[in-house]
Amino acid sequence: MKLAFVVQRYGLDISGGAEQHCRWVAEHMAKYAQVEVLTSRAADYITWKNHYPSGLQAINGLPVRRFSVAGPRHPLKFGRIQERILNFEHTAEDELRWLDEEGPRSKSLLRYIRRNQAAYDYFIFFSYRYYHSYWGVHAVPGKALLVPTAERDPVISLKLFKDLFRLPRAFIYNSYEERDMIQTISQNQAVPGVVVGVGTETPADSFAERFRQKYGLEGDYLIYIGRVDQNKGFPQLFDYYLRYKQETGSPVKLVMIGGTVLPVPRHPDIRYLGILPEQDKFDGLAGAHLLIMPSFYESLSMVTLEAWALHKPVLANALCDVLQGQCRRSNGGLYYRDYREFREALSLLLASPELRLAMGANGRRYYHDNYTWEAIENKYLAILNRLEAA
Amino acid sequence: METENSSEPKYSKTYKIDYAHVDVVQIMGQIQDKVSRQPASAPADACGASPEIPPSGLGPQGPVSLKKRVKDKLLKGLAPFFPVMRLISLPLHEELNKTNEKLHQASQRIDELTARLNQRDITKEYVKLLHVMCHNLVLELTKLRIEHDTMKSKVQVLEKDFEFLGKREKILEQRLVR
Numbered sequence: 100m101k102l103a104f105v106v107q108r109y110g111l112d113i114s115g116g117a118e119q120h121c122r123w124v125a126e127h128m129a130k131y132a133q134v135e136v137l138t139s140r141a142a143d144y145i146t147w148k149n150h151y152p153s154g155l156q157a158i159n160g161l162p163v164r165r166f167s168v169a170g171p172r173h174p175l176k177f178g179r180i181q182e183r184i185l186n187f188e189h190t191a192e193d194e195l196r197w198l199d200e201e202g203p204r205s206k207s208l209l210r211y212i213r214r215n216q217a218a219y220d221y222f223i224f225f226s227y228r229y230y231h232s233y234w235g236v237h238a239v240p241g242k243a244l245l246v247p248t249a250e251r252d253p254v255i256s257l258k259l260f261k262d263l264f265r266l267p268r269a270f271i272y273n274s275y276e277e278r279d280m281i282q283t284i285s286q287n288q289a290v291p292g293v294v295v296g297v298g299t300e301t302p303a304d305s306f307a308e309r310f311r312q313k314y315g316l317e318g319d320y321l322i323y324i325g326r327v328d329q330n331k332g333f334p335q336l337f338d339y340y341l342r343y344k345q346e347t348g349s350p351v352k353l354v355m356i357g358g359t360v361l362p363v364p365r366h367p368d369i370r371y372l373g374i375l376p377e378q379d380k381f382d383g384l385a386g387a388h389l390l391i392m393p394s395f396y397e398s399l400s401m402v403t404l405e406a407w408a409l410h411k412p413v414l415a416n417a418l419c420d421v422l423q424g425q426c427r428r429s430n431g432g433l434y435y436r437d438y439r440e441f442r443e444a445l446s447l448l449l450a451s452p453e454l455r456l457a458m459g460a461n462g463r464r465y466y467h468d469n470y471t472w473e474a475i476e477n478k479y480l481a482i483l484n485r486l487e488a489a
Numbered sequence: 490m491e492t493e494n495s496s497e498p499k500y501s502k503t504y505k506i507d508y509a510h511v512d513v514v515q516i517m518g519q520i521q522d523k524v525s526r527q528p529a530s531a532p533a534d535a536c537g538a539s540p541e542i543p544p545s546g547l548g549p550q551g552p553v554s555l556k557k558r559v560k561d562k563l564l565k566g567l568a569p570f571f572p573v574m575r576l577i578s579l580p581l582h583e584e585l586n587k588t589n590e591k592l593h594q595a596s597q598r599i600d601e602l603t604a605r606l607n608q609r610d611i612t613k614e615y616v617k618l619l620h621v622m623c624h625n626l627v628l629e630l631t632k633l634r635i636e637h638d639t640m641k642s643k644v645q646v647l648e649k650d651f652e653f654l655g656k657r658e659k660i661l662e663q664r665l666v667r
Contacts, residue, residue: 176603179596187589430513439524447504447520457511 100132100483101218105235106225107203109138109163110151116401117248120297121225124246126159127298127476132483135219136163137211139203139231146171147203166208172200185253194259204230213238221483223271227263228254236267243267244482249277250396251420261285269482271295273399275428276421293482296399298472301408302378307386310379314372319449320352321414322387324380324402325394327359327371332393332416337364339393339441344368346442351449354387356380384409388455389432389448397421404470407431407462412455414444431462 106121113119125134136158142150147168155164177200183189184197208231212222216239224232227247236243245267249255264270264285270292272278282288310316321340327333340353341364352368356375363371375383384390390406392415397403400422403413413432415422417440426432433448435441448455468474504519567574 173603176600179600183589183593183596187593188586427513430511433513433517433520439527440520443520443524444517447516451506453508454506454511457508458513461511 100220100487102128102132102134102483103137103212103219103222104134104225105137105208105212105222105231107139107147107229107231108141108144109136109158109165110142111158113142116398117226117246120246120248121223122159123297124223124475124479125161127472128479129161131476131480132220134161136161137208137222138163138165139168139205139208140165141168141203145174164211166205166211168203168205170204172202176200181254184257191258194257197257198230198233198259201228202230209234209238216242221268221486224267227260228252233259233263236263240266241268244269244271244486246271246273247277247281248273248398249281250398251280252396255280256284265290269293269486271479271482273297274421274424276424277398291482291485293478295475295478295482296404296470297401298470298475299401299404299408299466300472301405302381305378305381305385305409307382310382310386313379313382314354314370316352316354316370316386318350318352319388320354320370320386321389321391321445322354322356322383323391323393324356324384324405325392326357327355327361327363329361330394330396332395333361334364336391336393337369339438340369341366342438343442343445347446349446349449351388353391354383356383381405381409384411387411389414392416392419392422394422395419400425403432404466407459407466408470410456410459410463412448412458412462414441414448429462429465431458431465433458 102125104121104125106118108118109122110118111122113122121136125136128134139147140149140151140153141147148171149167151165153165153167155162157163177197180193180197180200184193212235216222219242221242221244222235222239223244223246224235225246225248226232227245227249232245236245243266245264247264247270254260261284264281264287267290270278270281270287270290272281272292272294273296275294278292278294323336325331336353343349344351350368352370355363355369355371356373356379358374359371363369372383384406389412390403392400392403392413394400394416395418397419398421403415403422403425406413407429413422413426415426415432415434417423417434417436423434426434433444435444448458503523504516506516
């Protein structure tokens with residue numbers, strides 16, 4: 100079987116969620132099928148400027164074909180068009196114009212897919228909202244599998260996506276909530292779909308003490324791993340945490356790992372460590388009482404799975420239905436809608452080591468059953484075999 | 490390093506939890522019950538009771554606040570007037586659409602002008618390049634001219650040397666013949 104993974108960007112230095120997701124799945128599926136990656140030459144998702152050389156190259160043993168992007172994106176122009184299509188009456192042409200601006204506009208990639216469709220059994224497209232997925236699925240609907248990586252983003256309700264979601268041969272969803280959202284929008288229940296997500300690997304050992312010594316940390320702490328920005332639930336988490344400390348007098352610290360676009364408050368108990376190596380991240384997670392996930396938009400949240408893999412409970416934002424659903428299904432975390440629930444849930448988790456242990460064990464079980472690479476590979480193979488048999 | 494406050498174990502006893510079969514939904518039910526029984530101690534608490542609106546406003550709804558209840562009642566009371574209100578707001582809506590259309594046209598014009606400006610910038614760059622090229626050509630030609638003059642002088646010197654050697658040759662021949 101020959102599979103083509105089609106994604107907007109690809110490379111070892113590309114850290115975007117969907118792009119990494121695609122790379123990992125492609126590398127794992129190479130054990131079972133002949134895999135090739137079709138992508139653009141872009142490295143930057145704001146402008147899609149051609150960066151990598153075009154043509155065939157090998158990355159981690161996989162052949163990667165790169166195609167030129169016709170023109171860079173103009174962020175201002177894109178913003179204006181998006182503003183119009185989201186807030187005002189508009190036509191189908193306007194939506195297509197938005198898609199053109201959204202990019203990465205690579206006609207050579209589409210031409211290649213159309214001309215070489217016979218050479219591949221299936222094309223697995225990542226990220227529904229980009230040019231390559233929309234036109235790629237239109238070019239080879241009978242061979243297209245779509246991994247939408249959709250969040251509760253306003254553009255998902257555009258008319259062009261409603262039609263797109265009825266086209267592919269099958270869907271590979273990240274979560275049940277994502278599947279429900281897409282089915283509600285497009286009524287595409289007839290299209291086969293399976294909830295898979297992405298696997299994650301944790302290091303063989305992680306040492307909390309090493310992390311504490313390296314970063315001079317003492318006492319109990321909560322950990323947040325990810326980008327510090329508005330969509331990720333900041334500065335709300337800062338407000339809740341500082342208010343919680345003021346009201347309860349709790350000595351618990353907040354350790355944060357990841358990049359930031361917002362200012363971090365200066366407080367002796369808030370430790371912002373910036374972007375750290377993977378091993379340090381896992382060491383930090385191993386030493387934490389729990390992981391906090393304040394994000395409003397997640398299509399899966401890999402860091403939540405990593406916390407569960409290390410037997411750590413999670414306190415998540417209930418306004419993100421994916422996180423709430425994951426906590427309910429796994430019984431591995433609590434969630435909050437407002438400050439008062441945040442205070443109660445956090446107090447309960449901090450007060451009860453027994454509950455933390457039980458939730459950590461539940462989370463670990465959930466991770467093991469659903470998100471180890473073996474489980475993910477089996478789910479991919481099952482859907483491919485199902486399509487072959489049909 | 491798991492340290493607990495002395496009051497914390499008591500705190501967790503206020504919840505009924507089966508640790509062997511933890512049920513998150515049931516625990517969250519208890520938390521929500523407890524929260525709803527608590528009086529709003531500060532104005533900030535009252536705000537906290539209503540769900541925070543996520544940046545794009547697509548999240549699920551939270552518990553019903555006083556503000557929402559008042560809003561619902563007002564909406565019910567005003568419901569019979571909705572058609573009239575819609576009728577009244579129709580010209581405004583049309584006006585808004587027209588304005589939006591004009592804005593859209595203006596945006597398109599801006600895009601077009603931006604593209605032309607970009608084109609003009611490219612042309613300007615080409616002209617600059619041509620200027621630099623001309624300058625370099627003049628420079629090279631000047632160098633060649635100087636080189637040419639130098640060569641010419643060298644040739645003249647060589648001619649004179651040659652002439653001198655010819656004369657010397659003749660004189661030497663005459664002396665030998667004698």
